[in-house]
Amino acid sequence: MSAPTALPLRPATQQPVLLSIVAASCGGVLVGDDLEVLGITHDSRSVVAGDVFVALSGERFDGSAFIESALKAGAIAVLTDEHGQSVAAAADVPHIVVSDVRAVLGKAASRVYGDPANNLSLIGITGTNGKTTTAYMVDAALRAAGKKTGLIGTITTTIDGQNIDSIRTTPEATDLYALLGVMAERGVEAVVMEVSSHALVMGRVGGLIFDVMGFTNLTQDHLDFHKSMDEYFQAKAMAFTPEHARSGVVVLTADASQPWSTKLIDQASIPLTVIAPAGLLDGDHVATLTAARGDAHGQSAVLALAGSSLEVTTPMLGSWNVRNAALAIELAVQVGVAGELASIGVGSLVAVPGRLERITSAHSDIEAFVDYAHTPDAVERVVAELRVIAGARRLVTVIGCGGDRDSTKRSLMGAAAARLSDVVVITDDNPRSEDPAAIRAEVMAGAASVDHEVSLTEVADRRLAIQQAIDLAQPDGVVAVLGKGHESGQEVASVVTAFDDRLVVTHLLGGAQ
Template identity: 35%
Template sequence: MLLKELLNNIEVIKVKGNIDIEINDVHFDSRLIKKDNLFICIDGFKTTGHLYVRDAINRGATAIVTEKEIETDDVTVIQVENARKVMALIANRFYEEPTKQLPVIGITGTNGKTSITYMVKSILEFHGKNVGLIGTISNWIGDIEREAVRTTPEALDLQKIFAEMLKEEIDTCIMEVSSHALELGRVEGCTYIIGVFTNLTPDHLDFHSNMDNYRNAKKKLFYKTTLCNIINVDDFHGKIIADEIKKLRVPLLTFGIKEKANIYATNINVDIKGVHFDIHMPVGTRSIYVKIPGIFTVYNIMPAIVICYILGLSLDEICVGLNGMKGIPGRFEIIEEIKDFAVIVDYAHTPDALENILQSAKEFAKNHIITVFGCGGDRDTTKRSVMGEISGRLSDYSVITSDNPRTEDPLKIIEMIESGIKKVTDKYKVVEDRKSAIEYAMKIAKNNDIIIIAGKGHEVTQTIGKDVLPFDDRKVAIEIARKEGLI
């Protein structure tokens, strides 16, 4: 594609050189650059693409997009105000605007995004649909799974995935849309047929600074939809978003349990095997059973049902699909092999998510709840003491340990968690090594106890310093259970 075509209708500060040249690929990583490629300089959290301009030119780049002036006569230089947003628009154009042909559903919110995407994928696939998924755990193009680097990929990677989905004749793509992606412009140029808001609780405040900024980032999704927006109005921030977007031409559907909504649930009954409830929709009422226990499951399954209905499935077909749905990796995942007591692995790494899973466990706990958890390093520090207080209040015993400390001192993170738990209880123990912490919890557990291992869920690595080490909570628990004769 010609460079001038890629730049059509994009605001630029200055162009130096020829734009009537052919561009056969676009990258923001100089190591991927080849002959006749366009290199886009973007600022990351640890480095900047401007440091790699000469490397890109040496590898064959014939044009550079940059926010800074570059002194070179070797290549065409396009200076812009915001390289990330321009990259998204160029990527969309380079891959021929794939979301205008591919139906894409965007899910945003603090918690529940992954669960909803997997629920919708499972129901649609049960009825023979060819489904794509982009999210935290993996990216799926039909039956092909790829590792996910981040919740929402960088714009070039994202548009390439959409283009590949079209090539593979994917019927529908369901994707998690992170607040970072919305704020940094990764999804500029994307069109969504449906947008869903789950909830908003404190997270990523190291990036957004405050909850208003966090909400406003999430809200951007609902100005990119064409068919319908679906909002949880039990959530305080959901109510605000719903009120602000109701003036849009795109229809708005609300859901909830406590507040008046278009879709709501009653007769909720939770046990360790799952949750039963009645869902009420404008088109009818159905009794629902899902094999994932917890009140949060009700909040996740309601929008999943609505999405599938909008996509053309009847309520009866959706219910049949739900019956065949498997659990979601690392989301209230019960380790079936261990019988004397329950061991549950969950991704809960925010105060709200931790409170939800502990409240759910209390509804069916026959004995004590033991919680093993930590907090990630180099991330929002404000939630650490809050999560400590939540675990102390809702657990019978807590084991505070490391999560992904990254470059922070694990003991400093643990001290912050301790400052919260001390406010409500002295029934806790600090075990810095995560494997030892899980082992300690399993050794003190009695019959009918519930052990919640929270924070990492589906993750299969642990980042300590700059080392990424193999670590899977589920596999570690099973290994310990075998060693202790519990399996």
Template identity: 40%
Template sequence: MRPQQRLTLPLADILSEIVPLLPGEPGLDALDPALSARGVSMSAAEVEPGDLFLGVPGARFHGAAFAEQARANGAVAILTDAAGAALIRENGVDLPLLVSTVSPREFAGKLASRVYGTADLHALTLGITGTNGKTSTAHFLDAIMRQLGLITGLSSTAERRIGDQAVISHLTTPEAPEVHALLGTMIEAGVDAAIIEVSAHALTRHRIDGVSFDVVGFTNLSHDHLDDYGTMDNYLAAKQELFTPEYARRAVVCLDTPAGLTVRDQATVPVTTIGTTGVLTPGIVADWMVTIENENPRFTEFRVDHPALGALRTRIPLIGAHMASNAGLAIAMLAEAGLSLATIGSALAADGQIDAHLPGRLVRVSGESGPTVFVDSGHTPDAIEKSLHAVRQVTAGKVIMISGADGERDPSKREDMGAAAAAGSDLLIITDHHSRRENPGEIRAALIAGARTRTTADHILEVATPEKAIRAAIERAGATDTILWCGLASQDYRDVDGVERPFDVAEESRRALREHGYDA
């Protein structure tokens, strides 16, 4: 998404006072004064006519290697580092070339903000970070504001949307030029609020540079991305950058995990806290409290309390105390943004609930007959544990879990994922998800090794093919049982050997249920 109406700015003005150019290379004064740009892109394939192309180093290739494709697509100039400049000159790409002292990634956000005019959004801007719960909190924020009659813009793992126009997402937070193009489009559409999920990678890779949030929220921290950050301390430190004046004005921090205390104590912006009754460590006091009042297979009722601001009772069309906690965080963030509980409550009372429908988050795909089947996108040990706990609360019979893990993603968490899946289920079926270029058998073996630390071999079933795994689960399930399939629910494909093959976990589950004579 890019704004339709945008300025065409002299390239020297775009780069001025932002980009440090390498000594000995051409400076801004060497540029043709008439050379202008109206867009910024870090992907040669997505360059549009009039773009400044940023050639940045990647995990496998240097973006400058694709400079000729960028030129063919209409780029007017290239900004890259010394390594990229060598590639461009070697390939003889005929475009004005500027060489920065460091990777252009470090100032892509500020450049894109200048091009797309996003320095002042004139809209409430909200950001959410944490290992799990970012997407659900973002969608709860979006739902509440839409129920208040406001126009919203949303950037989440599940989708990007402006008003009712939506597109599928693949990255939690897109690259900086895409973020600012999206924000510029939101401005053009007249949104009242912009909601952005912020990953650790978004912070360390400068994807949200140039964005100023009115309120940011922290959900939790658990085992993930150690292949990138090495330690949990480093992983948390990456997320803590959001809680500084560079990015935010105020913050709401959930204290349900120990990391919340660290974020609260080390934040350099004003902080309000929230916790969940029965989850918050005894002795720790939060400003807001979330209390679960009723759980069933269709919804969760809860109350949020603040000693000075009052209380609000509502419900969500989802199961799980962790989902209610995320909804409570959304309510507290809106209160910090200046909305009263009475205003929020009146909007929710009209519908009887927070009317949020979260793609791939504990979605019930079964009908009234046969076992209950939920699909979920959880792919960390903590997410699996919480989702299993949620379905256990509403299951009279046994819980059957289908689990897999992604290839080329933090292998250190796989055994913990297997252990969490085994501990919370009566039968665990291990299958393949996104194996990518890894050996899927080795991925399954790691999950099984973890599972065997928490249960016996006769409670673990290995079924490599996902289509067969769901059928194996249904064959072993009775009418009072629940099947939970974690890991693929927010995507419509499987990446096998680097090829994305169509696969919809919800539709496959429904198909399997119907084959067994159940409605779905």
């Protein structure tokens, strides 16, 4: 794949659109001249001449405060609410007035960029854990069927194999529709997209109707934003309504996520296929997953639906990945890919960056694994998997927790790491604007609370923490470095510096060239 390209991209062959047409698409009132516009953006720093500037207000910024700078940069019109109307009127610029900018932004952006989703098959994936891996698997299944694909998610965005750095899991609506326009322009046929709960609540996917939406699981995360698990669930459930998807596929498992999956099955207002272990649920639209088995070389199972069965295999570690693989296959099938081809494609995906990524060196007998696990459930699953791999060998886990996020999960993550590890090294993750020592103390308290003999140590500097973990794992132990996965930077005191767990581990194991 090619080197990353800067966002945001826009279609090269964009056709002008009248403001009156944009206003009609989002139920707005046009005040002023009916000009032709070429683009739309919510970020005054990304304005291109001929744009509509969206005065979108967030938690920290008032969008109307940037109208003047957007106009100086070349914007010729404004989309705003009543709050920003006076600013736009004072600037004597055409403006579209709506009651809720965020609620209609997707529809407006879609119209500006020529409704690109109409020419694409859209596959969405939501859930707490497993979105990225499942998205990569679906992409592999589609490519095995010869389709040109687009992928939008946490790690990267790709357009027919071209890598573009991702800023967030689901882009803001203006960037998203421009990106879909580029994909359609370049001949992409199907787009796989991770859909976060934030994106659903904040209208980033407004106006999009996915052909099929997949659900991986729901466990604790983002309670700084959603305030309760039920509120978090309701955000995810929005994806399983006719406003967002035509059909859905839900994974049902016999674990802590089961009540939420069951609730979604009951509440969804679109046709569903449910993937479940044999005996857990019966029905015409239930695909059973049986004979699941796995080892250090991967996982396999049999997926059966409507009298036919299919072998599901993945070389990826993690018992949960056979469920991700089954979900990916079913999602691909629902957009027209033959099951056998989908299975071949999924089975060809060897790894996903920063997802239980194994790192070894000719200079050491230690096995190291880097994983993005940043929820209590994910930490517990990964450590349990590595406990099996380690066997009698020492398992040393490096963990921290992000700042300015759900603080209630910190002690739970510490406890999850400690239950099956021999040693836990508590360090900084992305403290952001919070006091790193206070975050570490919360993680340490959770780790110290478990009824299990485990050695606990605290090393603030993440590089030194990884070095100590490797030292403690000598001569042939297993090291788990959790929390950041694919990330290439660490945010401390709101400053991001280059830091990639995978590169650091490779170097410290002696594998750097």
